[in-house]
Amino acid sequence: ISQLLQMATQIPASTIAEHASKDSCWIVVHSKVYDVTEFLDEHPGGSKIILKYAGKDATEAYEPIHPPDAIRNNLAVDKHIGEIDPTTFVKVVKEVTEADRKRQALMEARPPLDEILNLHDFEAVAKKVLPEKAWAYYSSASDDEITIRENRAAYQRIWFRPRVLRDVTSVDWSTTILGQKSSLPVYISATALGKLGHPDGELNLTRAAGKHGVIQMLPTLASCSFDEIVDAAVPDQPLFLQLYVNRDRNITKKYVQHAQKRGVKALFITVDAPQLGRREKDMRMKFVGDDAGAKVQEGQSDIKKNEGVARAISSFIDPSLSWKDIPWFQSITSMPIILKGIATPEDAVMALEAGVQGIVLSNHGGRQLDTSRSGLENLVEIVAALKKRGPWPNPNFSIFVDGGVRRASDALKALALGASAVGIGRGFLYAFCSYGQDGVEKAIQILRDEFEMNMRLLGARHLGELVPEMVDASALHSHAGLTPNDSLYSSIYQPLRLAEFRDA
Ligand code: PPY
Numbered sequence: 161i162s163q164l165l166q167m168a169t170q171i172p173a174s175t176i177a178e179h180a181s182k183d184s185c186w187i188v189v190h191s192k193v194y195d196v197t198e199f200l201d202e203h204p205g206g207s208k209i210i211l212k213y214a215g216k217d218a219t220e221a222y223e224p225i226h227p228p229d230a231i232r233n234n235l236a237v238d239k240h241i242g243e244i245d246p247t248t249f250v251k252v253v254k255e256v257t258e259a260d261r262k263r264q265a266l267m268e269a270r271p272p273l274d275e276i277l278n279l280h281d282f283e284a285v286a287k288k289v290l291p292e293k294a295w296a297y298y299s300s301a302s303d304d305e306i307t308i309r310e311n312r313a314a315y316q317r318i319w320f321r322p323r324v325l326r327d328v329t330s331v332d333w334s335t336t337i338l339g340q341k342s343s344l345p346v347y348i349s350a351t352a353l354g355k356l357g358h359p360d361g362e363l364n365l366t367r368a369a370g371k372h373g374v375i376q377m378l379p380t381l382a383s384c385s386f387d388e389i390v391d392a393a394v395p396d397q398p399l400f401l402q403l404y405v406n407r408d409r410n411i412t413k414k415y416v417q418h419a420q421k422r423g424v425k426a427l428f429i430t431v432d433a434p435q436l437g438r439r440e441k442d443m444r445m446k447f448v449g450d451d452a453g454a455k456v457q458e459g460q461s462d463i464k465k466n467e468g469v470a471r472a473i474s475s476f477i478d479p480s481l482s483w484k485d486i487p488w489f490q491s492i493t494s495m496p497i498i499l500k501g502i503a504t505p506e507d508a509v510m511a512l513e514a515g516v517q518g519i520v521l522s523n524h525g526g527r528q529l530d531t532s533r534s535g536l537e538n539l540v541e542i543v544a545a546l547k548k549r550g551p552w553p554n555p556n557f558s559i560f561v562d563g564g565v566r567r568a569s570d571a572l573k574a575l576a577l578g579a580s581a582v583g584i585g586r587g588f589l590y591a592f593c594s595y596g597q598d599g600v601e602k603a604i605q606i607l608r609d610e611f612e613m614n615m616r617l618l619g620a621r622h623l624g625e626l627v628p629e630m631v632d633a634s635a636l637h638s639h640a641g642l643t644p645n646d647s648l649y650s651s652i653y654q655p656l657r658l659a660e661f662r663d664a
Contacts, residue, residue: 169242173249180215182207186241188217189231191249193241199234217244220254224355225473227385263289273595273602279566279587282603285594286357294356296445298589301526302437307534308526310639311564314534318573319632323619332622333568333611334373337581338426338496338517338558340398343373344607345623346571349562349583350402350428355383357593363392364592368600370394377428377583380404381473386415390422400426402500404433405485407478416493427493428520432501434479437528486514498560501528503538505545508559512549518558518580525563525585535561536574537636543578553578568610572618576626577633 171193179186185197187210200207213221222231232240266289276282287295301308335345348369354361361383362376369376370393377400378389393399401424406412416427489497496517501524502508511519521535521542539561546552546559561574562583571582591599620626 170245171242172245176244177215182211182214185211185214187213187215188244189219189222190228191244191246192232193244194231194235195239195241196235199239217249224361224383225353227382228388229385259292263291270594273598276595276599276602276606278606279584279591279603282587282590282594282599286590290357290593293445294593296441297353297356297439298351298586298593300439300441301530302439302528303530305526306531307523307529308564309645310531311523311526311534311536312566314536314636315564315567315570315573317633317635317638318536318577319635320569320573320618321630321632322617323630326619326621328616328619328621330621331612331615333608333615335581335623337375338400338498340375340425341373342375342398342581344604344611345575345581346374346565346607347400347560347581347583348374348376348588349585350377350379351585351589352379352381353383354589354592357589358596360384360592360596362389364597364600365588366392366397366399367597368592368604370397372601372604374604375400375425377402378424380415380430386419387422390424398425400424400428401495402428402430404430404476405478405481406476407480408476409488413492416489416495420493420495424495426496426498426517427489428498428500429489430501430524431481431499432503432522432524432528433474433477434481436474436477437524437530439527483510483514486516490515498558502542503532503535505542508542509545509549512546512554512557517556518560520560520562520583521579522560522562522583535563536577539574539577539579540633540636568607569614571607572611572614572620572626573631575623576628576631578628 176186176188176193178184179195179197182200183197184195185200186193186195188194196203196210200210203210209221210218270285270289271281276285287299290298333345334341334343336342337345337347348365354364358364362378363384365376366389368374375398378386379402381404382389390399401416401419403412403416406415419427486497498518498520499507499511499516500520501522502511502519503521503523508519519542521538523529523532523535539559542559543552546554546557558580559578560581560583561579562585565571565574565582565584566587574582588600588603591603593599595602615621618626618630620630
């Protein structure tokens with residue numbers, strides 16, 4: 161009741177403006193007034209960025225990075241001051257910059273959707289139309305970005321061995337993933353901060369997935385709130401959840417149990433990010449321009465300096481997470497548990513023995529440990545190790561692969577080698593950044609067409625007919641030839657020179 165009373169209090173803009181310092185800092189988000197003075201030092205993105213909006217409406221800056229309910233949930237009720245008096249409210253109109261104008265013109269000049277032929281096309285369009293900081297955050301990978309490029313290259317080292325004369329009039333690429341029907345052997349993998357790239361954020365994915373029978377894995381760090389996304393799903397639309405484990409296990413417990421109550425079908429615990437990798441494209445953004453991303457960390461002496469969007473908000477993730485925690489997760493939920501970010505047979509066997517329902521062979525889209533191998537390369541060794549441990553395929557233990565998947569042919573290679581399904585993160589993200597929900601629907605349609613053609617040409621009428629003999633993976637472990645260039649190093653390396661004549 162006291163909250164209702166407070167929220168009913170109408171506060172004139174002039175009063176809010178009086179609280180514009182670090183000694184008393186009020187901000188407005190979605191017409192509500194909050195006292196964030198004591199929260200300033202706790203803000204994962206630093207205090208500077210909040211102080212920029214002290215005494216003002218912060219909605220525009222808040223929206224892309226936070227779910228709508230984040231402030232209400234994180235701030236004690238007595239800091240919810242009331243509602244802004246609408247008669248005094250002057251909406252902060254964001255200044256239209258030259259970059260905004262350029263982006264708008266590019267949006268209008270985008271290729272029509274029917275000229276988009278593959279998932280790479282979405283990336284090319286997104287690269288041009290996204291705000292610089294969004295592109296830097298989404299596209300960046302760690303260190304020299306070797307692994308992100310290797311993720312693609314690995315698929316090129318596998319060759320098909322197609323079978324012929326099999327009457328491929330009808331082919332079927334539908335499947336079940338963790339017991340849930342899926343029209344594709346592909347799920348939408350979690351990517352964070354969707355509103356950096358499109359005002360509807362992750363909802364673009366949810367709506368397209370619901371319409372076409374595809375499963376979406378919701379990210380812990382979505383821009384939309386968890387409930388908003390679940391509410392946008394059609395009845396019985398299966399959703400999975402990606403989990404970053406909070407240092408405060410009570411927060412994690414509540415989140416997981418709420419997800420289960422709302423019908424989420426599987427929990428993918430991220431295990432490859434005890435600390436966030438250094439994504440230098442994202443970090444460089446600090447030096448560009450003079451607004452939020454540039455100044456967030458200015459003047460702070462701690463580790464948040466120089467960190468870009470991702471690292472600035474990652475401090476809640478618990479680096480102490482260990483195998484010992486798995487029984488706890490099993491005790492708080494009956495959802496299937498999948499460990500996302502397994503990279504060795506040793507850990508795959510430990511996961512099996514821990515009694516989880518599956519693993520994702522992933523290197524986090526090349527964003528964590530650089531020069532770690534591709535999930536595809538690890539798949540071959542991991543399947544071999546698991547085969548020694550019991551029945552194969554194991555109906556109670558699924559292997560997924562993500563990283564670098566852009567074509568149905570990529571997925572077919574992973575499936576032939578033993579994966580149950582593959583995840584695509586950036587491919588779908590770029591589809592909605594460039595064309596919203598229509599883009600995602602188109603991406604799904606493209607994959608369908610590619611599955612149909614490739615399965616016919618491969619002689620597999622359904623996914624059960626994809627066998628290891630249909631691929632030649634003998635070059636997979638050979639990194640010579642297709643190893644991606646180290647482009648940063650190459651551009652600064654001074655070549656050796658031969659002896660020169662004196663007067664040359
Ligand atoms: C990533 O950027 O790779 C993520 O997994 C999401 C994220 C975003 C911000 C902080 C921590 C993780």
